Amino acid sequence: MQRGTFQLMKSVNKSIILNKIRTSEPISRAQIAKDTKLTPPTVSSIVKELIEQELVRESDLGESKGGRKPTMLHINNNAFYVVGVDAGPETVECILADLSGKIVERVSSKLNIPITNGQFISILKENIHKILHTSKPYHDKILGIGVAMHGVVDIETGTSLVAPNLDLRNIPIKQKLEEEFNLVVNVENDARAMALGESWFGGHGDADSMVAVNIGRGVGSGVVINGKLYHGAQDIAGEIGHMTIDINGEICECGSRGCLQTFASGVAIAERTRKKLEGKSETITGEEVYKLAESGNTAYIEILEETGMIIGIGLTNLIHLINPRKIVLGGGVMKSKKFILPKIKQTIEQRVLSPAAKETEVTVTKLGEDATLLGAVSLLLVELFDPV
Amino acid sequence: MQRGTFQLMKSVNKSIILNKIRTSEPISRAQIAKDTKLTPPTVSSIVKELIEQELVRESDLGESKGGRKPTMLHINNNAFYVVGVDAGPETVECILADLSGKIVERVSSKLNIPITNGQFISILKENIHKILHTSKPYHDKILGIGVAMHGVVDIETGTSLVAPNLDLRNIPIKQKLEEEFNLVVNVENDARAMALGESWFGGHGDADSMVAVNIGRGVGSGVVINGKLYHGAQDIAGEIGHMTIDINGEICECGSRGCLQTFASGVAIAERTRKKLEGKSETITGEEVYKLAESGNTAYIEILEETGMIIGIGLTNLIHLINPRKIVLGGGVMKSKKFILPKIKQTIEQRVLSPAAKETEVTVTKLGEDATLLGAVSLLLVELFDPV
DNA sequence: TTAATTTAATTAATCATGTTATAATATATT
């Protein structure tokens, strides 16, 4: 357990002030003191340090409230930059972003499967080199590299233990990239990174807890409690995709029956459509189901609504167990939000036990395609803003 | 957020030391310093305070390891006492326990249903008065009253919002008892209290996370993370009983279909038995199923094994979402552990995704009948030992 | 205008509490 030291005391306060500025800028020293209950001298001295570190800057004076005008404070978004990598099952995307999540550089590559561990690492390196090459002016301001990797990740060592879609195992991502770039590297599962990015950049104020669920090729989620990712004892907390909701259901790729993923993933929706509506040999994709529904075809609308209902059941189970303040949904399947989201909400409303918890806010991510990339970036920002 | 103050620093260290003594007594000051990384003077000065507060006492000298003999420290279990109340659906039990959980007084009453809010409060008061009457020597050492109440509880106000089996609502337990006894009163849901008691008294060392599941009349659970109960945003975290595991299952009393509770509770087991094995009019209780299984009747054994398998599916969902270090099972149904527990373990082993998480330790509570009562007691001990 | 009042921020003195260094004590080993 963390000892009580002077450093602890200070870094707690520093983190409180920094986050206050981040979430409420522009804000004056006096206002920070009022809101955080810290005393004015404490706020002043810490702000002074933050300004010296260039993390915070002063701007023009604010409006007076019957006395001296306050000097307003802001985060200096250009103080530092972070490299964010989204290593998905088909592509590697790579960005350079500032502290506000503004993307200043972007490159990407397709992955040619099959691929070896070495080739995969090479592609990561190549992309990051490209980003660094085109962004020389920022070089001494780069905090590190955040990698959002699909599959199972060991966070301690930054190793991808299982990357199912690439059919790779035990890729020492952190080690190889730290060797190559001499920068701090944090690796995290992609759904979890997305959750952190959502909590960081999604404009959720200081919601104490949040779960972000990615519904696409698979179904994954990340749990954020008090601004930090909750991993659980063996790093599988939030593994919602293989939650059994139908003990007699279809067999899942994991070997069990009736996992949420066998109903809700893009592939599963397509499959269900085929069974219900088309001849067995017919092929249809999730995307096409959405388009047909969008064009007003009620049979396809029903399929999507049913999907929403089932996702709602899964989320009700999640609410009953984790009871987060907010749930944020993302991923390809949520492109059909028009049909799916209302049913999800309705199902939760009907099924959640406690009247208070029925209010759990369920929304679709506003970060769109870049949610995971920004999540990768936030893997490093958390260390800067919440070092405790 | 908690500010960084000198008090914080100190209470963090105090709590570290107190818990170290609690979990490792007898232990010397020097050993505490080594184990906790605190410096010897810090340990000495805090221990001095703890001895002055009578929370800690010195005993005889320990064995020398080549130098001065260490003076060993212990928790002074008789320094304080706590009243613990288990307000179940049929009875009210009430104990006085010391800091080690040793029960020194015990009384209980049957509840005659129907009952009013006023009558219920009266019975609580009556029981607590009895306990206090027979334990006068301890009076000035009583820390407070912990109440484990079945149903939905608002922890802030200490109000029982819904007590389904008594058919009562909005009972202001905390307020009424604080008025009557002028002692601190903490109220908590019974399954959660049991979880805290298990983590406190169950000999789990310092497992970082634990879920205790009560399977009896209903199915409930409590989640303990870092020694503290995790409540979630609206106090329903751990509500495992109404987790849907069969979207096409039987209708549950909550209105949904296929909740875990419709398979695993004592009543549900009896019902399933009737459907499978007996004529419709036949009545059999969960207890009888166990006895018949115990006597070697394979049909009944199968029913219990099936129950174990289903509970295993529910727990697998829980592991995937919360991923606790340990799961502890209690409640009436676990009397059939001989038949149920192996199947639970087997199911988890088969279904959990990550090899590491398959190792999640699943055990039956060692606290037995008193788990919930000791949980009620621990509601106050947490404040004493972990004030941060 | 000028003086009084209010709000903002800084400075200096103080206090709480952990850390470092040293001393005191008791025991085991040689």
Next chain:
DNA sequence: AATATATTATAACATGATTAATTAAATTAA
């Protein structure tokens, strides 16, 4: 007996929050 080592205590020091006083700049009242 001499030396080394473990345990605990004490004194001097360092860190960083807090309190109180001070300066600064604006608004409001006279």
